[in-house]
Amino acid sequence: MKNILFIFIITSICFLNLTAQTATQPTGDGSSTSPYQIASWQNLYWVSQNSTSWGSYFEQTADIVLPTTGDADDIHAWDSNQGWTPIGATDKFHGFYNGHGHTVSNLYINRPNTANVGLFGHVGHMTSTTEATIIEQLGVIDVQVIGARGSGTLVGRVTGNGNTLIDKCFASNGSVVGDGATGGLVGSNNSYLTSPANNQKPIISKCYADIAVSWSRKNPSGADKFGGLAGCNQKGITSNSYAIGSVTVDNDPQVASIIPQRIGGLAGCTIYKGLIENSYSAAVVTTYGTVELTGGLVGYVIVGGAGGSDDGFVNSSFWDTEVSTQSTSGGGTGKTTAEMTTETTFTAAGWDFTIIWSMDPGINNGYPYQSWQTFLDDEILPVNWVKCLTTINADNSVDLQWTNPANAVKNQIWYCSYDSLPGATGYPEYGSASDYTVPDAPLPTGVSPNQDGWIRAATIDVATSYTHTGMERGYYYYVIFAETATGSFSPPPEPAAGLPFYRESISYWPGDVTGVPNGTDPVVDFSDIVLLSTAWGTREGDAGWNNIIDVGPTQDNMRRGRPLPDNVINLEDLMIFSTNYESTDYEFYPTNKQYDPEPVEIELLVEQADDLMIASLLLSTQNEQVKGLEINLNSGSGLVLEEVTAGEIWQESGFFRSGSTANSLNITGALLGTDNCLPAAGNIAVLSFGITGSESSLELGDITARDIWNQELEINSNMNVTEPGTEIEPPPQDVLQGNYPNPFNPSTTITFGLQQESPVELVIFNTKGQQVKTFSRTIMPAGYHHITWQGEDNAGRQLPSGIYLYRLQTSHTTLLRKALLLK
Numbered sequence: 001m002k003n004i005l006f007i008f009i010i011t012s013i014c015f016l017n018l019t020a021q022t023a024t025q026p027t028g029d030g031s032s033t034s035p036y037q038i039a040s041w042q043n044l045y046w047v048s049q050n051s052t053s054w055g056s057y058f059e060q061t062a063d064i065v066l067p068t069t070g071d072a073d074d075i076h077a078w079d080s081n082q083g084w085t086p087i088g089a090t091d092k093f094h095g096f097y098n099g100h101g102h103t104v105s106n107l108y109i110n111r112p113n114t115a116n117v118g119l120f121g122h123v124g125h126m127t128s129t130t131e132a133t134i135i136e137q138l139g140v141i142d143v144q145v146i147g148a149r150g151s152g153t154l155v156g157r158v159t160g161n162g163n164t165l166i167d168k169c170f171a172s173n174g175s176v177v178g179d180g181a182t183g184g185l186v187g188s189n190n191s192y193l194t195s196p197a198n199n200q201k202p203i204i205s206k207c208y209a210d211i212a213v214s215w216s217r218k219n220p221s222g223a224d225k226f227g228g229l230a231g232c233n234q235k236g237i238t239s240n241s242y243a244i245g246s247v248t249v250d251n252d253p254q255v256a257s258i259i260p261q262r263i264g265g266l267a268g269c270t271i272y273k274g275l276i277e278n279s280y281s282a283a284v285v286t287t288y289g290t291v292e293l294t295g296g297l298v299g300y301v302i303v304g305g306a307g308g309s310d311d312g313f314v315n316s317s318f319w320d321t322e323v324s325t326q327s328t329s330g331g332g333t334g335k336t337t338a339e340m341t342t343e344t345t346f347t348a349a350g351w352d353f354t355i356i357w358s359m360d361p362g363i364n365n366g367y368p369y370q371s372w373q374t375f376l377d378d379e380i381l382p383v384n385w386v387k388c389l390t391t392i393n394a395d396n397s398v399d400l401q402w403t404n405p406a407n408a409v410k411n412q413i414w415y416c417s418y419d420s421l422p423g424a425t426g427y428p429e430y431g432s433a434s435d436y437t438v439p440d441a442p443l444p445t446g447v448s449p450n451q452d453g454w455i456r457a458a459t460i461d462v463a464t465s466y467t468h469t470g471m472e473r474g475y476y477y478y479v480i481f482a483e484t485a486t487g488s489f490s491p492p493p494e495p496a497a498g499l500p501f502y503r504e505s506i507s508y509w510p511g512d513v514t515g516v517p518n519g520t521d522p523v524v525d526f527s528d529i530v531l532l533s534t535a536w537g538t539r540e541g542d543a544g545w546n547n548i549i550d551v552g553p554t555q556d557n558m559r560r561g562r563p564l565p566d567n568v569i570n571l572e573d574l575m576i577f578s579t580n581y582e583s584t585d586y587e588f589y590p591t592n593k594q595y596d597p598e599p600v601e602i603e604l605l606v607e608q609a610d611d612l613m614i615a616s617l618l619l620s621t622q623n624e625q626v627k628g629l630e631i632n633l634n635s636g637s638g639l640v641l642e643e644v645t646a647g648e649i650w651q652e653s654g655f656f657r658s659g660s661t662a663n664s665l666n667i668t669g670a671l672l673g674t675d676n677c678l679p680a681a682g683n684i685a686v687l688s689f690g691i692t693g694s695e696s697s698l699e700l701g702d703i704t705a706r707d708i709w710n711q712e713l714e715i716n717s718n719m720n721v722t723e724p725g726t727e728i729e730p731p732p733q734d735v736l737q738g739n740y741p742n743p744f745n746p747s748t749t750i751t752f753g754l755q756q757e758s759p760v761e762l763v764i765f766n767t768k769g770q771q772v773k774t775f776s777r778t779i780m781p782a783g784y785h786h787i788t789w790q791g792e793d794n795a796g797r798q799l800p801s802g803i804y805l806y807r808l809q810t811s812h813t814t815l816l817r818k819a820l821l822l823k
Contacts, residue, residue: 021042021045021067021073021075021078022042022073023042023046023049023050024040024042024043024045024046025046026038026039026043026046026047026058030053030057030058030095031056031057032096034057035056035057035059035098036056036058036059037059038058038059038060038061039061040064041064041066041067044064044104047087048086048087049085051091053095054087054088054093054094054095055094055095055126056096057095057096058096058097058098059098060097060098060100060102060138061100061102063103063104063105064103064104064105066084066104066106066108067106068108075106076108081110082110082111082114083108083109083111084108084109084119086109086116086117086118086119086120086121086122086156087120087121088116088120088121088122088123089116089121089122091126092122092123092125092126092133092159093121093122093123093133094123094124094125094126094131094133096132096134097120097134097135097136097138098136098137098138099135099136099137099138099139099169100137101137101139102137102138102139103138103139103140103141104119104138105140105142106142106143107119107140107143107145107174108143108144108145109144109145109146109147110144110146111146111147111148112146112147112177112218114147114148115147115148115149115150116147116149116150116151116156116187117145117150117151117152117156117187118145118147118151118153118154118155118186118187119153119155120135120154120155121155121156121157122150122156122159123135123155123157123159123160123166124158124159124160124192124202125161125163125164129161129192129200130161131163132163132164133160133164133165134164134165135154135155135165135166135167135169136165136166136167136168136169137167137168137372138154138169139169139170139171140153140154140170140171141171141172141173142173142174142494143173143174143175143176144174144175144495145174145175145178146176146177146178146216147177147178147179147182147187148178148179148216148218148221149178149180149181149182149187149221149222150178150182150187150188150231151176151177151178151179151182151183151187151231152171152176152182152183152184152185152186152187152188153171153174153176153184153185154185154186155185155186156186156187156188157181157186157187157188157190158186158188158189158190158202158236159188159190159191159192159202160191160202161191161192161200161202162196162199162200162201162203164202165205166189166202166203166205167205167207168207168370168372170185170207170209170210170373171184171185171210172209172211172381173210173211173382173384173405173494174211174212174494175211175212175213175214175384176211176212176213177213177216178215178216178231179215179216179218179222179223180215180221180222180224180225180226180231181222181224181231181232182213182214182225182226182227182231183209183213183226183227183228183229183230183231183232184209184210184211184213184227184228184229184230184243184245184247184283185204185208185229185243186204186229186230186231187231187232188225188230188231188234189202189204189230189232189233189234189236189237189238189274190202190232190234193235194235194272195272195273196235201235201236201237201273201274201275202236202237203237203238203239204229204230204236204237204238205237205239205240205241206239206240206241206370206372207229208241208242208243208244208369208370208373209228209229209243209245210244210381210384210403210405211228211245211384212246212248212384212385212386213226213228213231213245213246213248214247215249215250215251215260217250217251217255219255219256220256220258223249223255223260223261224260224261224268224269225262225268225269225299226247226260226262226264226268227247227263227264227266227267227268227298227299228243228244228245228246228247228265228266228267228281228283229241229242229243229266229267229279229281230266230267230268231268232262232267233267233268233269233270233275233298234269234270234272234274235271235272235273235274236270236274237275237276237277238266238267238270238275238277239275239278239279240278240279240352240356240370241266241279242266242279242281242282242368242369243266243282244281244282244283244367244403244406245283245384245403246283246284246285246286246386246403247263247265247283247284247285247286248386249286249287249288249291250287250288250289251287252288252289252709253709253711254289254709259290259291260287260292261291261292261293261294261299261300262292262293262299262300263285263287263291263293263295263299264285264294264295264297264300264329264330265281265282265283265284265295265296265297265298265319265326265329266279266280266281266283266297266298266332267297267299268298269293269298269300269301269312269330270298270301270313270314270330271300271310271311271312272310272311272312273311273312273313274313275313275314275315276297276298276312276313276317277313277314277316278315278316278317278349278351278352278356279317280297280318280319280320280332280340280367280368281296281297281318281320282320282323282365282367283323283403284323284324284325284386284401285324285325285326286325286386286387293330294326295319295326295328295329295331295332296319296321296324296326296328296329296334297317297329297331297334298330298331298332299329300330301313301314301330312330314330314332316349316351317332317333318332318340318345318346318349319332319333319334320334320335320337320340320367321334321335321336322336322337323337323464340367341359341361341365341366341367343359343368346368353368355371356370356371357369357370357371358370362407362409362485363406363407364406365404373406380405380407380408380482380483380484380488380489381405381482381490382405382482382490382491382493382494383405383408383411383480383481383490383493384402384403385401385402385480385493385499385503386401386402386403386464387399387400387401387503388400388478388503388504388505389505389560390505390506390507390509390560390584391467391469392584392585393522393523393584393585394522395507395508395509395512395521395522396470396472396507396508397467397468397507398467398476398478398505398507399465399466399467400413400465400466400467400468400478400480400503401464401465402465403464404462404464404482405482405490407484407485408482408490409461409462409483410459410460410482410483411459411460411461411462411463411466411481411482411483412444412456412458412459412483412489413456413457413458413459413460413468413478413480414441414442414454414455414457414479414481415454415455415468415471415478415479416439416453416455416477416502417453417471417474417475417476417477418430418474418475418562420453421436421437424436426472426473427472427473427474427475428547428548428550428551428565429547430563430564438500439452439453439454440452441479441491441492441501442479444456444481444483444489454479462482466480471507472507473507473508474506475505475506475507475562477502477503477504478502478503479493479501479502480493505560506560506562506563508522509522509523509584510551510552510554510559510563510576510577510580511524511532511576511580511581512524512528512584513528513531513532513546513548513549514527514528514531522584523582523584524577524580524581524582524584525581525582528577528581529581529655529672530743530822531546531549532549532573532574532577532655533655533657533743533820534546534822535569536569536657537568537569537570537657537659538568538569539567539568539569540567540568546569547565549569549573550563550565550567550568551565551573551577552564552565552566552571552573552574552576553566553572554576557575557706557710557711559576559579559580559710563576570630570668571628571629571630571668571704571706574655574668574670575627575628575670575706575710576710577655577672578627578670578671578672578673578676579627579674579709579710580674581672581674582672582674583673583674597625597707597713597714598623598625599621599713599715599716600619600620600621600705600713600714600715600716601619601620601621601716601717602619602620602631602684602705602715602716602717603617603618603717604616604618604698604699604700604717605618606698607729608691608696610691611691611692612689612690613639613688613689613690613691613696613698614686614688614689614784615633615686615688615689616683616685616686616687617647617667617683617685617686618681618682619649619678619679619680619681619684620680620681621680621681623680624677624678624680625708625713626677626678626705626706627670627671627676627677627678627706627707627710628668628669628670628671628704628705628706629667629668629669629670629678629684629703629704629705629706630703630704631666631667631668631684631700631701632665632666632667632700632701632702632703633666633667633687633699633700634663634664634699634700634701635663635664635665635689635698635699636693636695636698637663637693637695638691638693638694638695638696639689639691639692639695639696640689640690640691640692641660641665641687641689642688642689642690643687643740643749643751643786644667644685644686644687644688644741645685645737645738645739645751646669646737646740646742647682647683647684647737647738648683648735648737649678649679649682649684650669651671651676653672653673653676654669654670654672655669655670655672656668656669656685656742657669658685658740658741664701665687667684667685670706675708676708677707677708686751688751703715730754730782730783730784731754731755731784733755733812733813734752734753734754734755734758734813735752735753735815736750736752736815736816737752737817738751739751739806739817739819742819742820743820743821743822744819744820744821745791745821745822745823746790746798746823747788747789747790747791748788748789748819749786749787749789750786750787750789750806751784751785752785752808752815753783753784753785754780754781754782754783754785754810755782755812756782757779757780757782758779758780758810758811759778759810760777760779760780760808760809760810761774761775761777761808761809762774762775762787762806762807762808762809763775763806763809764804764805764806765804765805765806765807766799766802766804766805767802767805771794772793772794773792773793773794775787789806791821799821800821800823801821801822801823802820802821803818803819803820803821804818805817805818805819806818806819
């Protein structure tokens with residue numbers, strides 16, 4: 001037994017050695033006269049695993065390609081699938097690394113809970129405050145970094161002095177995602193001093209980044225300082241550098257009560273004597289939801305701080321107002337694309353176009369580039385995605401946006417329809433794909449414009465945006481390629497932050513059903529709500545069923561998701577209609593609702609007298625968070641529903657419906673419009689029952705509550721309420737309740753309550769203000785009363801479909817509500 005165990009152990013050890021990545025010590029001794037020679041990924045990995053070397057000298061002698069998918073030592077499996085271990089942590093990297101113009105490719109880091117991540121994690125001096133630390137002439141390409149605070153591609157965090165330098169370095173083609181202090185090249189560029197002098201600030205010089213930077217959406221997270229080059233330039237210097245990638249902070253739906261801030265095309269902020277000089281950004285800066293301090297160049301700059309010690313400085317620096325989509329910035333000067341591609345814009349500001357900068361209309365999209373940069377026409381990097389969204393107020397139209405590699409002269413746009421996937425069908429049913437796999441990317445060099453479901457939409461001169469139109473309603477996938485002047489094509493965009501090489505979008509606005517299939521009304525408005533009302537409660541096969549109304553639920557319940565029709569018109573559909581109502585713009589989701597979701601309290605109160613039962617449904621929450629409700633009630637066989645009246649919480653923009661079958665009742669409603677929520681407390685509905693037998697119990701059943709992002713809320717309720725025997729009291733003040741049913745055809749009942757005996761007059765008006773029906777003025781006793789209107793005028797003629805106002809006038813008040821007649 002002992003021999004067998006020994007053999008097993010030896011075998012396991014051998015297996016582990018064969019499958020784990022291998023660190024190979026580089027040649028050299030790490031001194032200034034004999035630097036370590038980094039010639040392979042095994043040499044570079046050795047550096048990451050030997051912290052005692054982090055104060056040494058290094059020279060990279062070749063381009064390094066880290067092993068990736070399909071390779072024996074795939075980096076994605078390293079360190080329990082966390083990928084690369086950053087060089088420099090608690091013990092900072094404080095040595096000298098000269099890349100000699102070489103690159104590191106396929107960098108992969110998946111450490112969402114680790115601070116200070118990048119190829120180098122934490123950089124700066126360790127002991128002497130005059131100690132130098134230099135990383136120079138090094139590029140990282142094809143990179144995917146996911147970290148916590150302090151995330152970058154090349155360096156996560158710099159905490160250095162005036163001799164800490166990052167020089168002639170770059171990052172391109174890839175993404176970095178972090179909690180805060182996140183940048184395309186460096187996460188945070190910071191001095192070790194609270195208020196440093198100029199000779200105590202770390203320096204980023206003659207660098208650039210073409211990277212997609214984004215926020216992790218984690219809670220909790222710092223959620224501040226995101227930049228195309230450096231997330232934070234607090235107490236640091238950024239000089240003669242640029243960013244042309246993208247910076248995206250998506251807070252829609254809002255994460256808890258977090259408000260991300262300090263978001264810029266080049267740097268998130270520069271404060272506490274930080275400096276940006278002779279630099280620019282042509283990065284796309286995109287935010288969603290509630291954010292603060294966003295700028296085309298820099299998000300936040302302190303000016304006029306306490307004694308000047310808090311001030312930041314931005315000198316002779318610019319941003320492209322058109323590409324960035326940002327008209328303002330914490331510092332710098334905004335210029336048009338034409339101005340940004342004109343050399344005099346920069347020479348007039350004192351930029352050096354003799355040694356440092358160069359410009360050529362065929363290079364870097366015409367923007368300034370570093371003189372040390374080289375561009376190879378026969379090699380081209382992938383484009384970076386920025387967005388893929390339904391066009392604002394449009395039908396069968398999708399907006400695409402991306403950034404290009406510097407040597408691109410043309411772009412190809414390809415799309416694939418969901419209904420081309422095996423087992424799928426198209427609009428509006430979207431049958432479940434039996435094999436939900438989007439085909440591999442097409443070959444842009446191929447002659448055929450149709451490859452395995454992919455269709456070439458267009459070949460265009462190099463651009464950063466395109467609107468795809470002319471397709472049928474449906475759900476689409478997109479991929480974009482770049483082409484050089486010599487006809488070389490880029491590979492498809494790299495998967496990033498959990499997203500595939502393609503992007504996807506619906507081509508229309510769910511809930512826009514008027515005018516279909518012609519798409520003549522590309523908004524969700526009252527006419528669409530009328531069609532929803534007509535089909536309400538129907539199931540497939542019923543009379544009145546209309547499958548284009550069946551838009552919910554959707555993927556993740558989001559208003560922008562692909563519909564997952566459930567063959568019934570109910571709350572799922574209403575929520576999509578209501579969230580898109582008069583807000584057909586995915587980039588604009590206005591909300592000042594900031595809250596941590598709290599349980600929703602639903603209470604059923606019952607009053608009973610003789611053969612009448614009045615039940616009130618009451619809502620109570622800690623804040624205005626409920627947008628839609630569905631409440632089911634179960635009743636005994638001795639109760640007969642006579643009337644349902646909408647409560648006051650539904651307001652003018654409310655959609656309220658009820659329906660009943662034997663011994664059950666359903667009440668559903670939502671407020672229309674993106675930002676509308678129900679009041680924190682109020683009356684949902686009043687139910688009137690006739691009592692015809694001894695089984696007169698009434699209890700709450702299943703309840704669903706949704707917030708403004710159509711996410712489900714927790715419910716607390718008094719689940720079982722039966723047979724209370726209290727007498728029905730008059731209301732504390734005169735009230736006019738909603739009519740039931742509403743919409744109606746041919747008749748509806750209007751319910752009102754009187755605090756005390758009073759003369760009463762009820763008048764019906766059309767939308768022109770003309771009186772069409774008057775119920776005679778009479779004196780009525782205190783309590784609740786009902787008047788049934790048959791939809792006719794004073795002459796007994798039936799009135800046409802439309803909105804009508806009804807006004808109750810008593811000796812104490814005048815009240816007004818609205819009814820909808822549908823024929």
